[in-house]
Amino acid sequence: MAAELGLAALWLAAALSVLQLIGGALAQRDTNSDLAKLVRPAAVMQGLLAGFAFLVLLYLFAVTDLSVKLVAANSHSDKPMIFKLAGAWGNHEGSMLLWITVMALAGGLIGFVERRLPEQTMQATLAAQAFVGLGFYAFLLLSSNPFERLPEPAMEGMGLNPLLQDIGLAFHPPTLYFGYVGLSVAFSFAVGALLTRQVNPDFARAMRPWVLGAWIFLTLGITAGSYWAYYELGWGGWWFWDPVENASLMPWLAATALLHSVSVLAARDALRTWTIMLGVVAFSMSMLGTFLVRSGILTSVHAFAADPERGTFILGLLILYIGGALLLFGLRASSISEGDRFSVTSREGALVFNNVMLSAILGIVLLGTLYPLLTEAFDVRVSVGPPYFNPVGAVFTIPMLMVMAVGPLLRWRQDSFTRVKWPIIISAVVMVAVLALVVILGSYSILADLGLAVAVALGIGSFMPLRGRNLLRVPIATWGMVVAHFGIAVALFGMASESAFSEEKLAAISVGESTQVGPWQVTLDAVEPVAGPNWTAIQANLGASYDGGTSIELTPQSRNFWAPPQETTESVLATRWNGQLYAVVGNEAGDGRWQLRLWWKPFVTLIWYGGILVALGGLLALIGRVKTDLKRRYVVKRAGDRRAEAAS
Amino acid sequence: MNKLWIWGPLGLFLMFSGLAAYQLTQPKDEFVQSTMIGKPIPDFDLRPAHQDRPGLAIADLKDGKPKLLNIWASWCVPCIAEAPHLEALNRAGAEIVGVAIRDRPADVARFLAQHGNPYTRIGADDLSEVQLSVGSSGVPETFVVDGNGIILHQHIGDVRAEHVPMLLQKLAEAGA
Numbered sequence: 001m002a003a004e005l006g007l008a009a010l011w012l013a014a015a016l017s018v019l020q021l022i023g024g025a026l027a028q029r030d031t032n033s034d035l036a037k038l039v040r041p042a043a044v045m046q047g048l049l050a051g052f053a054f055l056v057l058l059y060l061f062a063v064t065d066l067s068v069k070l071v072a073a074n075s076h077s078d079k080p081m082i083f084k085l086a087g088a089w090g091n092h093e094g095s096m097l098l099w100i101t102v103m104a105l106a107g108g109l110i111g112f113v114e115r116r117l118p119e120q121t122m123q124a125t126l127a128a129q130a131f132v133g134l135g136f137y138a139f140l141l142l143s144s145n146p147f148e149r150l151p152e153p154a155m156e157g158m159g160l161n162p163l164l165q166d167i168g169l170a171f172h173p174p175t176l177y178f179g180y181v182g183l184s185v186a187f188s189f190a191v192g193a194l195l196t197r198q199v200n201p202d203f204a205r206a207m208r209p210w211v212l213g214a215w216i217f218l219t220l221g222i223t224a225g226s227y228w229a230y231y232e233l234g235w236g237g238w239w240f241w242d243p244v245e246n247a248s249l250m251p252w253l254a255a256t257a258l259l260h261s262v263s264v265l266a267a268r269d270a271l272r273t274w275t276i277m278l279g280v281v282a283f284s285m286s287m288l289g290t291f292l293v294r295s296g297i298l299t300s301v302h303a304f305a306a307d308p309e310r311g312t313f314i315l316g317l318l319i320l321y322i323g324g325a326l327l328l329f330g331l332r333a334s335s336i337s338e339g340d341r342f343s344v345t346s347r348e349g350a351l352v353f354n355n356v357m358l359s360a361i362l363g364i365v366l367l368g369t370l371y372p373l374l375t376e377a378f379d380v381r382v383s384v385g386p387p388y389f390n391p392v393g394a395v396f397t398i399p400m401l402m403v404m405a406v407g408p409l410l411r412w413r414q415d416s417f418t419r420v421k422w423p424i425i426i427s428a429v430v431m432v433a434v435l436a437l438v439v440i441l442g443s444y445s446i447l448a449d450l451g452l453a454v455a456v457a458l459g460i461g462s463f464m465p466l467r468g469r470n471l472l473r474v475p476i477a478t479w480g481m482v483v484a485h486f487g488i489a490v491a492l493f494g495m496a497s498e499s500a501f502s503e504e505k506l507a508a509i510s511v512g513e514s515t516q517v518g519p520w521q522v523t524l525d526a527v528e529p530v531a532g533p534n535w536t537a538i539q540a541n542l543g544a545s546y547d548g549g550t551s552i553e554l555t556p557q558s559r560n561f562w563a564p565p566q567e568t569t570e571s572v573l574a575t576r577w578n579g580q581l582y583a584v585v586g587n588e589a590g591d592g593r594w595q596l597r598l599w600w601k602p603f604v605t606l607i608w609y610g611g612i613l614v615a616l617g618g619l620l621a622l623i624g625r626v627k628t629d630l631k632r633r634y635v636v637k638r639a640g641d642r643r644a645e646a647a648s
Numbered sequence: 649m650n651k652l653w654i655w656g657p658l659g660l661f662l663m664f665s666g667l668a669a670y671q672l673t674q675p676k677d678e679f680v681q682s683t684m685i686g687k688p689i690p691d692f693d694l695r696p697a698h699q700d701r702p703g704l705a706i707a708d709l710k711d712g713k714p715k716l717l718n719i720w721a722s723w724c725v726p727c728i729a730e731a732p733h734l735e736a737l738n739r740a741g742a743e744i745v746g747v748a749i750r751d752r753p754a755d756v757a758r759f760l761a762q763h764g765n766p767y768t769r770i771g772a773d774d775l776s777e778v779q780l781s782v783g784s785s786g787v788p789e790t791f792v793v794d795g796n797g798i799i800l801h802q803h804i805g806d807v808r809a810e811h812v813p814m815l816l817q818k819l820a821e822a823g824a
Contacts, residue, residue, distance in 0.1 A: 277657065284661075297671050311672050319665050326658035333654045370664065373671055 003068050006056030007147040010097075013049035013104060014137035016042045017130040020107075024127020028195065031119050039123045040111040043130070047108020054088075054101040057146055061088040064157060070094060070146050072154035078534055079157075086170030089177075092294065092310070093146035098174060099290075100136045102181040106210070107133065110185060116633075117206050118198055125192030132184055135317040143313060172228055176221030176248055180286035182214025183251060186258060190279030191325055194332045199272040199339075204265035207279065209625055211262055214282075215255045216618040222248050223611030231571050236504070236582055236599045238495075238607055241389045246369040247289025250362055254282035257358040260351045268412055270339040270348055274355070280329060284322040285362075291318055297373060343414045350407030357400035364392050394447050401454050401492065402427075404485060405461025423464050431457040443500040451496030459489035477624030484617025491610025497579075497603040508593040518600030519547045520574075520581050522554075527585075527594055535561045537570070540585040540594060544574055556585040580604050682783025682791075682802045689797050690781045694771025697748040698756045704745055704771030704778075712795040714822035716742055716815065718767070719779055719789045721749040722759035727788045730806035731763035737812055738766035742819055746770040747778050749787055790815065794822040 019035075020042040027036035060068050061084050064077045074094075075087045089098045107129040114122060140146070189207045193199045225248065230238040239245060258278040264271045291297075295311025342348040368384045375382050405427045409420045417424065435453040443449055462485035466474060505517040514523040523543040530539045537557040545551040557570040574581040579602035586595030689709060696703040709715065718734060720727040738744055746767040748756050756770070773779055782791055782799060792801035792815065801818045803811060 273654075281657070291668070295668075295672060297668060312669075315665065315668055315672065322661055323658065323665065326661055330655045330658050334651075370667075373667055376674075377667060377670060 002056055002059055003065070003147040003149060006053045006060075007145065009049045009053040009056070010137070010141060010147075013046045013053065013100075014134065014141060016046040016049065017104075017133045017137060020046065020130035021127050021134065024123045024125075024130065027120060027123035027127075031123065036123055039126050043111030043126050044108040046130075046133075047105040047111075050101045050104035054097055057088050057094060057097055058085055060147075061085055066155070066157060067149055067153035069148045069150050072150060072157050074157070076157040076534070080533065082167065083170060089174055090170070093140070093144045095173060095177070096136065096140050096144055097146050098177055099181055100133060100140055102178055103129070103133050103136065103184050106182060106185050107188075110210075114206055116202055116629075118196070121192050121196045121198050121203070123192075124195040125188045128188040128191035128195075129184065132188065132321055135320060139310075139313055139317065143310060166228065166232055172221060172224045175217050175224060179214045179216075179218030179221050179255075180251060180283075180289070182210060182217060183255060183283040183286050185210040186214065186255075186279040187283035187321075187325065190276045191328065194276060194325075194328050194336075197332065197336060199265075199276060199336050201266050201269050204262045204275065205625075205629065208259075208262050208266060209622060209629070211255060211259050211279075211282075212618055212622040212625065215252070215259055216615050216622065218248065218252045218255060219611060219615040219618060222252055223608050223615070226611070227608050231573060231582075232568075236584075236597070236601075238498070238604070241368070241385055243369050244289075244293050246365050247285075247292050250289060250365055250369075251282055251285040253358050253362040253365065254278060254285050257355045257362070258282050260358075261355050264348050264351050265339070268340055268342065268348060270342060271352070271355075272339040273333045273336050276333070276336070277329060278355075280322075280325045281362075284318075284325070285366075287314075287318055287322065291315060292369070340413075342412070345410065345417055346415050347407065347410045347412045350403055350410055353403050354400055354407065357396045357403075360396045361393055361400075364396070365389065368392075390447060394450070398450055398454055401458050401488070402431075404488070405458045405464075408462075408465045408481060408485070423461065427457040427461050430460055438500065441501075445500055448496045448500035451492055452500065455489045455493035455496060459486060459493070462486040462489055475624055476627065477621045480617045480619070480621030480624055482617070483620055484614045487610045487613025487615075487617055489610070490606050490613055491608075494603050494606030494608075494610055498601050498607065501602045502604075503600045505596075505598045507596050507598065509596060510593045515596065515598070517581070517598040518602075520598070520600055521545050521548070522581075522583070522596070522598055523551070524594060524596065525553075530557065532559075535559045538585065540583075540596070542572075542583060542596075544581055544583070546574075546576060546581075554581075554583050556583045558585055558587075575605060578602055681804075682799065684781075684783035684799050685802055687799060689778075689793065689799060692771075692778050692781065694747065694773055694778060697746070697751060697770040697772035698753065698760060698765075700760075700765070701746075701767055701770045704747060704769045706797060708745065708769060709793050709797040710795070713743060714792065714794045714800075714819050714824040716744045716819070717782070717791040717793050718744055718746050719749060719782075719784050719787055719791075720746060721751050721787050722755040723751070724749075724787045726806035727759075728763055730788055730808070731766075733807045733809055733812055734766040735764050736809075737807070737815060740812070740816055742816060742824070743768055747773045749773050749776055749779055792818045792822060 020039055023035040023037075023039040023042065026033055027039060030036065057070075060071050061075055062081065064071060064075055064084060066072045066077075070091065070093050071087075074091045075084055079087070088094045107126060110122075110129075111126055117125075186207055189203065189210070193203050225245065226238050229240065229245075230236075258275065261271045261275045261278055265275045291311065291314045294314055297311060368388050371384050372382055406420060406424055409423055431453040434456045435449055438449045438452050462482055465478065465482060503518040505515060507515040509515055509524050511524050511526055514521055516522070521544070524540060525543050526541040528539055528541065530537050537559040539555050539557045542554040542556070543551040544554050552574055554572045554574055556572045559568050559570055561568070569584050569586075571582060571584045574583075579600060582599040582601060584597040586597060588594055689706060691706045693705040694703050709717070716737065720730075734744060744766050746769070748770055751772060751774075753772075756772075771778065779787075783802070784791075786804070788806055790803040790807055791799050792803075794800055800822055803815065807815065
């Protein structure tokens with residue numbers, strides 16, 4: 001019964017989105033027609049129904065209802081509850097339902113709270129949101145029904161991919177989804193504004209919290225995904241330029257650019273068309289990423305639910321939405337006036353530089369990701385990896401970060417470099433000094449050394465906007481910027497340090513023997529079998545001591561799951577303030593010796609702490625913006641009330 | 649210039665769509681072709697995987713007689729499907745030598761008892777050394793090797809009825 005309720009709710013939600021689309025379209029002629037007035041309630045109701053459908057799916061997984069095909073295929077009655085729930089979105093159908101749910105809830109929320117924009121733009125925006133949503137409803141209901149029943153209930157579920165039985169991974173995809181789908185709101189706002197040609201600071205202020213929110217989730221999702229890949233896959237790396245990782249990075253890059261251009265639009269009424277363009281591009285990148293992952297068109301470790309038929313469906317949606325939005329952009333962009341002008345040496349100038357660089361990096365990642373697709377058409381197989389992405393990306397990243405250290409100090413509209421010459425000189429001196437220091441320390445990798453130097457300079461530079469100000473009176477949004485920029489510096493320091501100073505050791509040792517990696521002495525104390533709820537494992541008991549200090553115990557495992565059978569490595573990490581020891585146990589070498597793979601990675605944890613700081617900065621900015629908005633709304637309301645009083 | 653940046657994104661997107669649509673209609677080739685075709689197999693010497701058959705070494709592939717080298721395993725389901733067709737090849741006069749990948753003697757014995765034994769020799773490749781050295785990336789795969797230990801042809805996946813004449817033809821071309 002529950003499954004049927006969920007399905008019914010989904011069909012109703014789809015029907016409401018048709019109503020929302022028609023109402024919004026008719027509203028373009030007459031904002032006050034009866035149908036137009038239904039647009040907002042339809043959006044809210046649609047959000048509630050989709051949310052209900054998702055709750056039903058969660059319930060089906062919680063009780064392991066094996067008469068539902070999706071549950072039988074992806075769950076197991078012996079699984080811990082948290083992973084049963086995670087199973088609801090750890091598959092194609094469930095994750096598409098999550099996608100549509102987040103989209104519908106976001107649409108419902110703007111329908112409920114957003115009152116600042118002209119009603120016509122709002123109705124166009126909600127119609128666009130419904131139009132995009134409809135395609136995904138069709139996809140879900142026609143080809144990926146998550147509530148499909150089995151003719152005969154299964155005896156037992158088929159389990160969940162054991163690689164996915166990890167708390168980090170259980171929450172990493174939904175986090176990214178919130179980010180991806182949150183960008184759909186920016187997309188709809190952009191399309192709405194293109195339809196009504198009303199692009200102004202109010203539009204930017206309405207769009208900004210959504211971009212910020214989506215961006216925070218994307219930042220967290222990417223950070224978590226990178227950490228998951230780092231400790232779960234057991235390869236010791238934290239970023240692999242895998243197509244799916246790129247699929248999450250590209251919307252982030254576009255959203256980061258959008259975030260900055262939307263600030264220019266809100267503060268200075270400039271960069272109108274560019275902001276609209278980025279609004280379209282950001283969500284397009286989310287959909288493109290989904291397409292690349294789901295169609296199996298690119299080979300990736302992530303390619304789950306690879307199915308050409310679904311791929312064709314998503315490609316159709318892509319052409320309809322991205323193509324349609326870009327076409328609309330082409331037709332309307334020239335009729336939207338450019339907005340205010342500004343000089344090159346100004347806050348806007350620095351932000352434009354940042355936007356151009358981010359777009360260039362986006363282009364590079366996009367090209368690298370799609371390049372194999374292009375060459376395969378000519379029957380040439382290539383794999384594009386770090387040798388392309390790292391140096392080519394750095395060519396744009398490093399200048400961008402250097403400008404980032406100084407840009408926030410510049411004034412809006414017009415400024416001169418002489419006014420900020422001391423911060424520039426200090427940053428440059430710091431950079432050169434750090435560069436010299438790391439070369440003396442023995443690192444000769446150009447990219448890593450430059451990265452360290454820029455990271456330290458940016459770390460100091462990011463706090464400069466606070467100098468000479470009363471810290472208690474600095475707006476929260478400014479604190480957000482400072483924290484986010486500092487987070488970038490911290491993450492960059494971690495990345496560069498990891499690549500400059502990591503040490504790796506592959507050893508085969510018997511019980512009782514030890515080996516050395518970096519400052520760590522690692523002893524193999526014992527090897528024993530252990531068992532968990534749905535796996536057995538070989539566990540190595542290691543004693544590790546840092547620089548002759550007291551030994552700590554580490555227990556890396558090589559696990560065998562039985563439903564479905566799969567082997568995974570459970571690496572272990574010993575974290576110190578200055579880095580991490582990373583240990584993986586491999587197979588027995590045959591003569592009683594065991595393979596151990598050990599890494600010492602100085603300051604590697606800063607990569608993820610940096611990511612968290614960036615997200616925290618975003619959160620502060622969001623709080624600051626929403627607070628100012630509420631205040632503004634209150635003031636406007638008071639003024640309106642007074643006017644009404646005076647009139648009466 | 650202005651026109652270019654307004655329409656450029658749509659143009660690029662349409663190019664991408666065309667490419668993606670083309671690629672989606674293409675059958676996806678999941679197979680990894682061996683780069684060892686036309687080259688001699690590197691030296692190896694494997695212990696027997698089964699008590700009834702001798703093990704396999706490079707010398708056995710250089711005895712002047714072309715053979716089929718079958719990479720298989722008792723834990724591999726497609727290997728069960730191809731077993732009758734290997735028997736058919738054997739009956740048609742092909743000599744087949746086997747390499748059992750990461751297998752246990754008891755499992756090998758059970759598999760052969762159940763699905764037949766078309767092999768003259770079976771080597772136990774516990775670390776996939778031979779498998780990797782001939783450029784095979786999965787099981788089952790079947791290689792046509794000439795009398796001097798040079799790989800002439802690689803067949804990826806299970807041997808089906810329609811492949812039997814082709815493999816016999818390749819062996820005949822090699823002088824069997």
